[in-house]
Amino acid sequence: MDIHIDEDTCIGAGQCALTAPEVFTQDDDGYSTVRPGKEDGGGSALVREAARACPVGAVRVTERVG
Template sequence: MRIGIDKDTCIGAGQCALTAPDVFTQDDDGYSEVLPGREDGGGSPLVREAARACPVGAISVPRTVG
């Protein structure tokens, strides 16, 4: 399963990219996205914390990730 970011909900706060920069980044418009090849979390222990840090809950992390 893959990490999901609801682009309609994301406000570009960047907390995910600050918390888990090895998995998340921000696009040219400032909205969050998952780095290429990291859709499964890349083994980062901070993926779930990054999802919790999102102020609008735009990130979904399957139980099998992180």
């Protein structure tokens, strides 16, 4: 899976980091980021739930093709 955070949409609500803290964190400005090395979701079953929890839809999870 691939995880993308739309930086222009993110408001820093932190729902993704609360839902899947092993994959998401917040930067110094309070905006969500994917933890280094976890760009593929790190096997977390909570990544999709974290994307659904984002109040502005800034987190997108897609399946890798190929």
